[in-house]
Amino acid sequence: MSESLLFKLEGPVAIISVNDAPRNRMTLDFIDELETLVNDIANDDGIRAVVITAEGLENFSVGMNLKQLPEGIQRAGDPETFFDQRLRLIAAIENMGKPWIATLFGYCLGAGLELPLGCHFRLAAEEGAQIGLPEMDLGTVPAWGGSARLSKCVGRNHALDLILRGKKISGPEALRIGLVHEVWPLQELKQRAIDLAQELAAQPAAAVKGVMDVVIGSEDRDLADLLKAERAAVMGTFGTPDQQEGMLAFLEKRKPVFNQG
Structure with a gap:
C-alpha cells in the first residue's frame, strides 16, 4: 500500500485512516486502495466492524485532491467512469452488512462528508468541526452521492440549506439536525469510535x-x-x-x- 491509507486491526475491528495530514485529501491512490480493502473486509468473517478516521487531529478530510481530477479522469477513460468508482465504493460500504463508523473532526468537506454519509454511524467532535458540501463554490454539485444521501439523512430542508448555501456546520449542529449520532471532545473522539465498533462487533x-x-x-x-x-x-x-x-x-x-x- 502507498502512504495515503493506513490500516490496522484491533481484534474484530478494522481501523482505516486517511493518511495525508493535515488536510487528509482523498487521493487517487487512497480511493483505489480503499476499494480493494472494502472488498477484502466484506469477505473476511473475522472483521465485524470498521472505523474510518484520519491521521492527526486537524481534519478528517478536505475531500478529493482536486489537482488530481484531470489525471483521475484520464485513468478512468471518462468522467462518468471516474465518478462511478466513487459511487460504487460508497455503496459497497453502505450495503456490506457490517457496521462502519466515521469520525468527523476539523474540515469534513465534499468527499470528506460524502464517504461518512455512506457509513452507518457518524461521530463528530464537540469542537472545531466544519462539516459541509461546498461544491456550489466550485460551480458544481456533490458528485459522490452527497446530495442524495444528505437529503435522506437530514431531510430536504436541511439538505437544501447546507448545499445551496455552501454552509459548514459544527458537530453539535450536525447532531441537532440528525447528521451525526454522537458528539465527543476531540481528544476522545477516535477512541469513542473504536469503543462503539467493539460494542457492535460483539453483537451476533x-x-x-x-x-x-x-x-x-x-x-x-x-x-x-x-x-x-x-x-x-x-x-x-x-x-x-x-x-x-x-x-x-x-x-x-x-x-x-x-x-x-
Missing part, C-alpha cells in the same frame, strides 16, 4: 447483518417487502449458535458471548 454477526439488510434502504421499500426481509433475517438466525447462546444467557441471567463458533 448474522443478526447484525440481518437487521442491516432490512434497515438500509428501507425508506425506498414498501412495508410488505420489509416484512419479508425481516422474516428472512429471523430465519437466518434461528437455531444458530449465537441465537442459542442468547436464549441460554437470558435464562441463566448472564451476558451472552456471541461469535464464538
